[in-house]
Amino acid sequence: MRKSAADPKGVLSGSHFLDGDHALAEGALAAGCRFFAGYPITPSTETAERFAERCPAVGGLFIQMEDEIASVAALIGAAWGGQKVMTVTSGPGFSLMMENIGLAVMTETPMVIANVQRAGPSTGLPTLPAQQDMMQVRWGSQGDYRVIALCPDSPQECFDLAVEAFNLSETYRVPTFIMTDETVGHMHEKVVIPPADQIGVVGRNWYQGPKADYRPYQFTGKDVAPMVKAGDGYRFHITGLTHDERGYPNLTVEQNEKVVTHLIEKIDSNADRIIRLDEDEIEGAEVVVISYGITSRIASRAVQLAREAGIKTGSLRLITIWPFAEKRIAELAGKIKGFVVPEINYGQMVREVERSAAGQCKVVGVGHCGGAVHDPEEILAAIQEAAK
Amino acid sequence: MHEVRFSGFGGQGIVRCALITGKALAMYDDKYATMTQSFGPEARGGACSSQLVVSESRVQYPYVTEPGVLVALSQDAYNKYEPQLRDGGILIYEENLVKPIGDTGRTQVYPAPVTRFAEELGNRLFANLVTLGVFTAITRIVTPDAMKKALPGLVPDRFLPVNIKAFDRGYEYGLELLERHPLARGVAP
Amino acid sequence: MNMNDQTFRVESPMAEFLRMERMPHIWCPGCGIGTVVNSFAEAVKKSNIDMDKLAVVSGIGCTGRVAGYVKLDSLHTTHGRAIPVATGLKLANPELKVVVVSGDGDLFGIGGNHFIHAARRNMDIVVICVNNFTYGMTGGQLTPTTPQTANASTTPYGNYEYPFSLPFLADACGATYVARWTSLHARNITKSIREAFNHKGFSFIEVIAPCTTLYQRRNRLGDGLDALNYYKEEAEVGQEIDTRDVGIDFQSEIRMGRFVKRDKPTYYEAVNERYANVLGDDYQLYGMSKPEREEKARREAEERIRMQALLEEEEARLLAEDIGTDEEGV
Numbered sequence: 001m002r003k004s005a006a007d008p009k010g011v012l013s014g015s016h017f018l019d020g021d022h023a024l025a026e027g028a029l030a031a032g033c034r035f036f037a038g039y040p041i042t043p044s045t046e047t048a049e050r051f052a053e054r055c056p057a058v059g060g061l062f063i064q065m066e067d068e069i070a071s072v073a074a075l076i077g078a079a080w081g082g083q084k085v086m087t088v089t090s091g092p093g094f095s096l097m098m099e100n101i102g103l104a105v106m107t108e109t110p111m112v113i114a115n116v117q118r119a120g121p122s123t124g125l126p127t128l129p130a131q132q133d134m135m136q137v138r139w140g141s142q143g144d145y146r147v148i149a150l151c152p153d154s155p156q157e158c159f160d161l162a163v164e165a166f167n168l169s170e171t172y173r174v175p176t177f178i179m180t181d182e183t184v185g186h187m188h189e190k191v192v193i194p195p196a197d198q199i200g201v202v203g204r205n206w207y208q209g210p211k212a213d214y215r216p217y218q219f220t221g222k223d224v225a226p227m228v229k230a231g232d233g234y235r236f237h238i239t240g241l242t243h244d245e246r247g248y249p250n251l252t253v254e255q256n257e258k259v260v261t262h263l264i265e266k267i268d269s270n271a272d273r274i275i276r277l278d279e280d281e282i283e284g285a286e287v288v289v290i291s292y293g294i295t296s297r298i299a300s301r302a303v304q305l306a307r308e309a310g311i312k313t314g315s316l317r318l319i320t321i322w323p324f325a326e327k328r329i330a331e332l333a334g335k336i337k338g339f340v341v342p343e344i345n346y347g348q349m350v351r352e353v354e355r356s357a358a359g360q361c362k363v364v365g366v367g368h369c370g371g372a373v374h375d376p377e378e379i380l381a382a383i384q385e386a387a388k
Numbered sequence: 389m390h391e392v393r394f395s396g397f398g399g400q401g402i403v404r405c406a407l408i409t410g411k412a413l414a415m416y417d418d419k420y421a422t423m424t425q426s427f428g429p430e431a432r433g434g435a436c437s438s439q440l441v442v443s444e445s446r447v448q449y450p451y452v453t454e455p456g457v458l459v460a461l462s463q464d465a466y467n468k469y470e471p472q473l474r475d476g477g478i479l480i481y482e483e484n485l486v487k488p489i490g491d492t493g494r495t496q497v498y499p500a501p502v503t504r505f506a507e508e509l510g511n512r513l514f515a516n517l518v519t520l521g522v523f524t525a526i527t528r529i530v531t532p533d534a535m536k537k538a539l540p541g542l543v544p545d546r547f548l549p550v551n552i553k554a555f556d557r558g559y560e561y562g563l564e565l566l567e568r569h570p571l572a573r574g575v576a577p
Numbered sequence: 578m579n580m581n582d583q584t585f586r587v588e589s590p591m592a593e594f595l596r597m598e599r600m601p602h603i604w605c606p607g608c609g610i611g612t613v614v615n616s617f618a619e620a621v622k623k624s625n626i627d628m629d630k631l632a633v634v635s636g637i638g639c640t641g642r643v644a645g646y647v648k649l650d651s652l653h654t655t656h657g658r659a660i661p662v663a664t665g666l667k668l669a670n671p672e673l674k675v676v677v678v679s680g681d682g683d684l685f686g687i688g689g690n691h692f693i694h695a696a697r698r699n700m701d702i703v704v705i706c707v708n709n710f711t712y713g714m715t716g717g718q719l720t721p722t723t724p725q726t727a728n729a730s731t732t733p734y735g736n737y738e739y740p741f742s743l744p745f746l747a748d749a750c751g752a753t754y755v756a757r758w759t760s761l762h763a764r765n766i767t768k769s770i771r772e773a774f775n776h777k778g779f780s781f782i783e784v785i786a787p788c789t790t791l792y793q794r795r796n797r798l799g800d801g802l803d804a805l806n807y808y809k810e811e812a813e814v815g816q817e818i819d820t821r822d823v824g825i826d827f828q829s830e831i832r833m834g835r836f837v838k839r840d841k842p843t844y845y846e847a848v849n850e851r852y853a854n855v856l857g858d859d860y861q862l863y864g865m866s867k868p869e870r871e872e873k874a875r876r877e878a879e880e881r882i883r884m885q886a887l888l889e890e891e892e893a894r895l896l897a898e899d900i901g902t903d904e905e906g907v
Contacts, residue, residue, distance in 0.1 A: 017411035017421075017538075034863060035669050037661075056852040057859045061668055065661060066694040073658040073691075074665030077634070080652060081669025083863075103655050187450060188407060188423035190414035230650040230666055231673050233629035237596070237645060239653035248599060249645060249653075300448040376449070 003167065003200030006030050010058045011196040018191040020158040020184040021046035021088075024114050025054065026191070027162020028086045030199050033112070034060035035083040037074035039067050039093060042126045043182040044116035047088040068093035072100035075111045079104075080238065082229030084166060084204070088114040090182075092123060094133055094140070101175055102141030105263060107238040107247075108173035108217065108224055110204070112165045115177060116185040119344075119370025129182035130370030131293055131344040137177050138322050144260050146267035148274060149177040149322040151292040155189045161319070167202040168274060172266055173224040179321060181344070183294045183373065207234070215245040219258045221265030271323040278317035281307075285314030287386045288332055289340045290353055292318040294373060299342050302379035309380075311387045321349070329356035338362030338386030342379045344370055362386050389444075390529050390576060391452040394519075395437040395469050396461030396482075401516030405459065406438035408520060408538050409530055413442055416534035422447040435464045442529055456577030457527055459519060460486055461502070470495075477577055480522055482515070496572060498526055498565050505557050514554035517543070521558020526566050527576040532559055594618040594628075596648050603642055607793075607801025609760030609786020610640050610707050614647070616763050617678070617705070620770035623891065624884050631674045634663040636683035638714045639788075640707040643678040657688025660695045663702045671845055672873075674703070674774060681708040682720040685741055689721065696750035696779045701843040703773040703780045706743060707760075709788035717791030724827040728795050742824040743783045744836050753778035755820065755837035759808040760786040762833065768892065769835065775884045777877075778843050785812075785831055798828070846874075 010029035018026070024047045028036070036055065038048040052062040065071045068089050075085040089097060094115050104111055117133050119125035133140075137149050148168050150161045161178055169176035207214055207226035214234045218225040225245075228234040241249040242256045267274070278296075280303075282288060287306070291299040296317045306313040316332070318325060333339070338361050341350040350365035357363050364382045368374050394405040403425050410423035425438040439452040458473045460466040460481040466488065473479060473495055481488065483499035491497060500522045506515035524532050536552055543551045586597035595618070604610050621628060628649060635644035637656035644651040650673075654662045659677045667675045677684075684692055684706050695702065711729060712718040719729040719736055722743065726735045747755045754776040756769040766784055773780035787793055787804030798804065812831040823832045842850065849870060852860040858867060865873070 015415050017407070017414050017423075035665070037665060056856055056862070059861045059864050061848065061862060063664070063668060065664075066690050069658065070661035070664075070691055070694070073654065073661035074668075076654070077652065077662040077665025077667070078669035079665075080650075081666045081673070083669040085665075085669075099655055100658060103658075183424065183450070186425060188410050189421070189447075229670065230632045231630050231670050235629070235648055235650055237651045237653070239645060240655055241653065248596070294450075297448050297450055373451070 003202055005197040006199035006201045007032055008196035010060075011193060011199060013193050013195045016191045016193065017188055018155050019046065019186050019188045020152065020155045020180055021116060021186065022050045023155040023158035023191050024088065024162050024178065024180070025050035026193060027159040028112065028166070029054060029058055029060070030159070030193065030196070030201075031084065031163045031166035032201055032203070033084045033086045033166060034058070035075070035078040035085045036060070036062045036087065037065050037071045037078070037085070038062075038087045039065055039071050039089070041068075041090045041093045043118055043185050044088045044090045044093075044114065046185070047114060047116070051086075068096035069099060072097045072104065072111070072113070076100060076104055076107065076109050079109045079111055080230055082204075084110070084170070086112045086114070088116065090116050090118045090126075091120045091133065094136065098136075098140040102143060102145075103240045104175045105141065105145045105147065106240050106259075108263075109175070109238075110169040110173050111175050112162065112169055113175060113177050114162070115179050117179065117181040125371040127182065128371040129294060129344060129373065131179075131181060131295065132348070132370050134179060134321060134343070134345065134348040137179055145263045147175055147177060147322055148172065148267065148320070149179050151179045151318060151321045152184060153293055153296045153317065154184065155187060155191045157319075158184065159191050159193060163199060163201065167200070170202045170204055172270065173227070174267065179293065181294050216247045217243065217245045219245070219262035221262045222269055224266060267323055272327075274320060274323055275325050275328075276319040277325055277328060278319055280315040281312075282314035282316065282332065284312055286312045286337045287340060287383050288314040288316050288336055289342070289379065289383065290316045290318065290329070290349075291342055292321060292349065295342050295344060298373045298376055299379050301376040302383060305376065305380045306383040309384075311383060313383055318349070324352045324356070326352070326356040329353055330358065330360075333357035333360035336361050337388075338364055340364045340366060340379065340382045340386050342366035342368070342374050342382070344368045344373065390440075390442040390457065390527075391455040392440040392442065392457040392459075392527075392529065393437055393452055393455045393469055394459045395435065395465035397464065398436045400436070400461050401513070402436045402461070403438045404542060405516050405520055406440050408535065408542050409523070410440050411542065412530050412534035412538035413440075416537045417531055419443065420445060420447050422450045424450055435462070435468055437465065437469060457523070457529070459523055461515070461519065463487065474577060476572060478527060478571070480519070480526060482519070496569070498522065498562075498569070500558070500561055500565065502558060505561070506554060509550060509554050509557065514551060517551045517554035518558035521555040521560070522562040522565070523558075524555075525559045525562025526571070529576055591615075591618060594621065594648055595646050599646055602646055604639060605790045607787060607789035607804070608639070609709060609784065609788075609804075610643065612760040612763050613678070613705065613707050613766060613784050613786065614643060616766035617647075617676075617770055619767045620774065623767070624771045624774050624887070626674065626774060626884070630672060631676065632666060634659045634666065634675060634677050636679040636688060638680040638683045638712065640678060640680035641683055657683050657686070657691065659683070660688060660691040660702070660704065664695055664700050667700065667702055668845065676703045676705065678705045678707070680713070681706055681710065681722040681743070682712040682718075685721045685743065685746070693746070693750040696747055696752040696781070698844040699751055699753055699778045699841050701778055701845055703770070703782070705770070705782045705784065707784050707786050708743060709786050709792055711788050711792040713788045713791055717788070717795055724825055724829070726827045727792075730795070740825070742820070744781070744823050745820040747781040748820040748837050751779065752781045752837060753839050753841050754780035754835075756781070756835040757783040757785070757823065757831075757833050759812050759831060759833065760784055761805045761808040761812065764895075765833070768888070771884070771888050772835070772838075775881045775888065776838065777881065778841055785825070
């Protein structure tokens with residue numbers, strides 16, 4: 001997709017000392033998001049608050065909905081009303097969103113949803129970090145589908161990835177997630193927002209053609225159909241039911257196969273274009289630590305200690321969580337002794353690493369309960385074990 | 389690299405202390421600064437702390453593990469965090485609210501009547517800015533100029549002049565303290 | 578497709594309004610939803626509104642299928658969520674007229690929370706509820722409007738729950754236009770829909786309608802015609818009715834009419850007013866300046882007046898015709 005410069009109106013160019021939550025809102029505004037529907041929940045509320053404060057002067061609208069179900073529903077309406085849309089939440093709210101995330105997936109409605117993860121299950125530890133929703137984001141709504149999920153490790157990356165999430169969401173007409181956590185959400189660091197003309201923004205791919213020929217869907221498994229907005233005379237229809245290119249219900253197994261394989265393939269076949277990784281000293285490494293989000297920054301200390309102890313340790317940070325970087329990991333698995341996978345849960349992404357490594361090397365998970373980050377020593381011990 | 393912890397009870401502006409200092413460092417002193425906070429769900433009362441990691445290069449590990457500087461504005465905070473202060477570290481505390489448990493000479497201590505100074509300026513709410521003045525003078529981790537530049541947006545506009553006054557009051561007092569008890573190695577750990 | 582089908586699709590008076598390629602619809606013989614769709618189409622035609630600027634949002638269920646049949650921008654959403662989707666659609670593109678058409682179970686069971694909040698906000702949408710007292714698509718279960726003692730598949734010994742009285746609920750929540758009719762009163766439904774189109778704010782129209790396959794049969798109430806006879810006998814139009822007095826018991830009297838019509842700034846107007854007050858000329862929602870907003874509001878107000886005049890003129894004509902017929906009949 002072609003990028004153009006951001007609308008300067010939404011871009012707060014310059015240096016700021018911001019937390020991740022605020023940076024998410026700035027990223028959304030820079031990306032051209034002008035509609036935000038949300039429901040307050042710790043530790044994500046600051047994003048909604050910032051959007052609410054900033055949007056009137058930027059030409060955007062914020063609405064506090066009655067719950068997170070309604071929030072995502074409103075995003076679907078607003079996206080087909082022509083806006084770029086976003087919401088933000090955490091654990092319990094994320095669970096409520098699952099229903100309409102499914103509708104967004106099925107209707108191929110672009111939207112960005114940030115989950116500032118906190119420790120669960122249920123209400124859990126509302127003010128403390130976790131990475132326990134990594135599989136929920138992938139599988140949480142019913143049925144077979146794919147989504148895109150990104151994982152920032154700093155306020156700066158909250159800004160950068162918010163822009164990227166909108167770009168991906170528009171390109172593939174798919175709900176795109178920013179899976180951050182309480183620590184990054186509330187951590188303050190310098191955030192540099194570039195001038196608007198240096199921020200590449202993917203605009204909506206508007207349909208241009210005869211009205212009668214408009215089809216909201218094309219099931220190619222590669223590209224997605226252009227969109228229109230309500231009020232422009234296309235008289236489009238969308239439904240959560242299995243549908244044909246016109247968006248009309250077609251309740252057959254054959255059509256369901258067409259739709260579902262398209263939803264899957266439009267992401268899988270473009271995985272190489274979507275996936276971004278941050279690799280460090282991978283060449284010649286014996287052990288590679290795979291981590292994401294806040295845990296990457298904890299792991300960096302363990303990696304440094306391991307290197308000081310003479311273990312050739314590489315680091316692979318997953319910026320894109322879904323689609324999963326299975327090709328790269330399979331490739332590395334044949335060259336190293338083992339992967340170490342620390343995460344603030346008891347084994348979610350490590351399963352993907354195991355699946356991708358397919359027995360070629362050791363995979364040592366370092367689970368951790370929600371509410372706190374790892375002690376780098378735990379990760380170091382795992383690196384030492386993997387290096388044996 | 390410096391690790392700094394501000395601590396006290398909720399409502400004393402502890403989080404704001406780290407925010408102002410972090411912003412000053414990151415935006416006006418050309419340093420890398422990462423600020424984290426931890427407190428319970430309650431917004432007022434209870435022990436509260438905020439942390440800053442300051443570095444010449446990008447901060448990877450964001451947490452304070454062995455702080456070289458501890459600012460304690462309450463007894464609870466002192467009791468909880470003093471043992472984590474590294475040997476030779478700097479302890480700045482509110483002398484009317486904290487009673488240190490003996491001076492073993494393990495750390496370098498700087499008591500300051502920050503609340504009283506704040507009250508003299510009209511409101512005890514300015515105690516955090518007095519504290520930051522003392523902190524800036526003693527540790528020299530951040531420049532006073534940067535600190536003042538960082539204030540707009542983090543204190544209400546109408547209270548900006550009095551907050552600057554509070555900072556200056558603390559800064560002067562910090563210099564006096566430093567003159568009496570220079571830092572052991574001349575720089576903050 | 579045979580020739581008759583084709584002719585039907587092209588020549589049907591509804592061809593302009595319905596997606597004829599989707600006919601036949603799924604509704605049962607005697608079902609009241611079709612009447613509501615007809616009245617809706619009639620209202621659209623008569624009010625002469627721009628169909629390109631009219632969008633329909635439905636939830637799930639028999640009535641939820643309306644969105645799929647109307648030849649308009651239409652969104653068939655998840656169960657109970659039509660109203661928040663409509664809210665997003667309206668706010669993202671305020672020039673649209675957004676109409677929610679859904680059933681009692683969808684709007685007031687699973688979607689009840691959304692209804693009360695959209696009414697509270699005076700969100701500028703029209704909500705038409707086809708109330709047949711049951712979940713038709715899933716086989717005749719209890720809904721929040723099923724009268725006491727009525728039989729449903731999940732109250733096989735008769736209903737013991739207290740039902741909602743929908744106009745009372747809507748009124749209490751802040752709806753600024755509230756009306757109720759039965760599916761026998763097609764002309765009144767049409768008129769109400771036209772009034773709702775002209776009304777600024779949250780408009781709610783309840784249409785009591787038969788579910789012949791499930792509710793009627795399960796309660797031994799006969800077929801669609803029997804239902805219409807019941808409405809004819811028991812439905813009463815009243816003036817100045819208090820919404821506290823319009824509850825419906827099993828096969829009881831049904832009080833109908835326009836119960837509420839009041840002026841109150843809509844959500845969108847309230848947003849604009851608040852921000853314009855605070856931010857002045859800096860406030861430009863979706864890039865629209867204050868003069869542009871005022872111009873738009875002025876145009877819309879004129880349009881409402883024009884449509885209201887049209888409506889009243891036609892009502893007067895119909896009334897005259899009715900009287901004429903009666904006189905001749907006598």
